[in-house]
Amino acid sequence: MRQNKPLVQAAKLFFDGVGNEVIIQIMIIFKALFMHSPFHFF
Numbered sequence: 001m002r003q004n005k006p007l008v009q010a011a012k013l014f015f016d017g018v019g020n021e022v023i024i025q026i027m028i029i030f031k032a033l034f035m036h037s038p039f040h041f042f
Helices: 006-036
Strands: none
Touching: none
């Protein structure tokens, strides 16, 4: 039996949002590093 707990839902949304932000930041950092790097992987 499943019950939707508002706190769990909120926490999941919060962590999903934080995860997305972290991924975006990491992508930006990697892109900057690769652009300034003599080795272009992309």
